[in-house]
Amino acid sequence: MNFFAPFYLYGLSLIAVPVIIHFFNFQRAKKVYFTNVAFLTSIKEITNSRNKIKNILVLLARILFITFLVLAFARPFIPNENSGSLSKSNLVSIYFDNSYSLQNELDNKRLFDIGKNNIEQIKKVFSGNTRYQLIDNSFEGNVNFFYEGEKLSDKLLELNFSNAGRKLENVYARQIDGLRNNSSDNGNHIFWISDFQKSSIGDLNQILTDTSNNYYLIPLIPNQSSNLYIDSVWLETPFIKEQENNILKVKIVNSGDEDIEGRVVKLFIDEKQVSSATINMESNARKEIIMNFSVYDSGEKSCKIELEDFPVNFDDEYHFTIKVAPKIRIINIADRGNNKIKDVYSSESFFEINQYEISSLDYSVLNTADLIILENIQEIDNALLISLQRAYSNGTSIILFPAIQPDLDSYTALAQYPISIAESSSKNLEVDSKMGLAPPTMEIPFFEGVFEKVSPSMSMPVAVKYLEWPKVGTNLLKFKNESPFLTYFSQNDSKLYMFTSPLDDKFSDFAKHALFVPVMYKIALSSKVKNDRLAFSFNENIASISIDSVTKNDIFKLVNGDFELIPSQQIAGNNLNLNVPKNNLESGTYRIENSKTKRNGGLIAFNYDKSESQLEYYSTEELQTFFGDAKNVQIFAAPDEEEFAKEFSTKNISTPLWRYALLLALLFLFVEILFIRFWKDA
DSSP states (O other): OEESSGGGGGGGGGGHHHHHHIIIIITSOOOOOOSOOGGGHHHHHHHHHHHHHHHHHHHHHHHHHHHHHHHHHHOEEEEOTTGGGGGSOSEEEEEEOOOGGGGSEETTEEHHHHHHHHHHHHHHHSOTTOEEEEEOTTOOSOTTOOBOHHHHHHHHHHOOOOSOOOOHHHHHHHHHHHHHHTTOOSSOEEEEEEOOBTTTSOOGGGOOOOSSSEEEEEEOOOSOOOOEEEEEEEESSSSBOTTSOEEEEEEEEEOSSSOEEEEEEEEEETTEEEEEEEEEEOTTEEEEEEEEEOOSSOEEEEEEEEOOOSSOOTTSEEEEEEEESOOEEEEEEESSOOSHHHHHHTTSTTEEEEEEEGGGOOGGGGGGOSEEEEEEESOOOHHHHHHHHHHHHTTOEEEEEEOSSOOHHHHHHHHTSOOEEOTTOOSSOOGGGOEEBOOOOTTSGGGTTTOSOOOTTSOOOEEOOOEEOOSOSEEEEEBTTSOEEEEEEEETTEEEEEESSOSSTTTBSGGGSTTHHHHHHHHHHHHHHTTOOSOEETTOSEEEEEOSSOOTTOOEEEEETTEEEOOOEEEETTEEEEEOOSSSOOSEEEEEEETTTOOEEEEEEEEOOGGGGOOOBOOHHHHHHHHTTOTTEEEOSOOSHHHHHHHHHHHHTEEEOHHHHHHHHHHHHHHHHHHHHHSOOO
16 A cells, blocks of 8 residues: 555654543542442442543544544555556647537536546646647647647647547547657557547547557547437529529438427528528438528528527538529620520520620630530631630530531540431431430439420420430430430530531421420520539538639638638639638638639638537447457546546556545544443443
8 A cells, every 4th residue: 555645644643642631631540538438349440440441442533533534634545557557658649529519518518628627637647747749620730749738738728629520540640650759659648538429430440559558538428419400401493593482402300319399490691581490300300391582682692591409509500602693604606607596595684695706706705604505616626626625624514506517526526425427317408307306304303393294295396317426425305216316425514515406497496496495594504503512511622613704823712700711722714622621610601702802702601511410429338349358448437527537546546545544534533422422431
């Protein structure tokens, strides 16, 4: 047995006090006068004997009281067999999982606060020359740097939630690298303080702990794991018009074990509530709700869906952006063109169409287009081909209506597939050579919302199968013999639409048919909204958005009120690719601003990773199955900071005995009181 404060043992000298009192008080003779004492001789002998026993017992109780009270102050302990491992290395590496799931509570205390207090307790159990490394989910700073306990406390004061999720195997690799870079290969102490959330902690089987270091797992398991959160949102019709009813679909998840009734879900556009819905959900269920809304002016809008939940509330809002009637820039390039294309798009103000003759085309305008329509171009020369390929790679869609006598090599170069004249096409272009088109299938998303009903007998255009290509791409319209009439090939978000027949009336009546306008509308609308993501998640690496009139030397920043941040970025054509800042942003909508010209480049919305909303944890028993066989791995069942300190001390330092000493001291004090109070002198 050892003592934490052995100097208190000098207090055992106080045992002399009751001994002195005993000899100078209880042993002093007392005279009692009687007229005749002969008959009291035998009674006196018995009484003196009983008093002597009582005095000795009282003396013994006082001695034991003082002895155990002094021992309690000296804090006796039995050294633990693991106590020697604490002194092998003075390096302690601590990982604290400061993800938003630690908003949950244990006994009305946030897991985040419990974890920080546990780190303070860790600092108390190690010696004063110990140096600490603190790693959180931000992975910021020099993780190879170890510092004193005082600096550790300062870092804890600065620590807040992080929207970056980390797998434990990646954290472990960083901890080991940091220890090795400090020339310490064994005997180190590695702590993992986390709620061990199954959706984000990673595969624990991939973590192969070595036997040369000591590992301590502190699972922060909440009292309850219920959570109501917004999983995702999407528009029924991606293109939003002014003063029209629009439908937003919202997926909501109840991950708890209790049913939910009467929760209100609200939709805000530019900080104004425009719609609401009341939901009832069963436990562990997902539900899709519909919210109707309308907007009365064009432009880009900041939106959010909001609900109420407690205590985990970081996912109670979902931010996103919408573009109302955005300008769609269309360039029509023709050789002896007509007004068929222009007439299609002139009825809507959000279509901005410009027509160019092939002989007077300025190729630089192609970079500003959302959609390029090639009409009756016999040969796509090399300069035009390069410009089209550049625009195509930057997100611009292209429509090709072939010429009557096309240059097949240049068409092939554009499509990247061999294009040829169909053998079945008639050289005289007689009406009998035209075939009818089959009704479109509603399984293709392209035609969603175009037809109320499709029947085999519905009127369809007729056309000549003039060009043909391999069976590649996606066929939107086909002849009745299953050969393609309209096919698109895709590259990233761009599409090349190929028509087999020229727009000339001799080849097809498609331009006069009722189907012509909705097909051209759908192509134009999809060319604009293809890149317009409603929102991005912090678990993504790149956020790509389209910006008008951008140059390679422009630098953009994210602005939200007084907050400004210039993230890593790259410009590719009209697209701005941002490296998603995982550590410096909160969820919300940010304005993209040109840092030089201060021109507004649009809005972008970020939301927290939904894996953090799935509150399912590895239990202490499950962690034991992963690490329980390793003697150098300890898993603590009590995350409360006081209980953790006791458990850690018992396992790694000693078995404290001061509590037992204090209880015995109180016991003997009570015994002394009983002797004095109830054992009367004779």
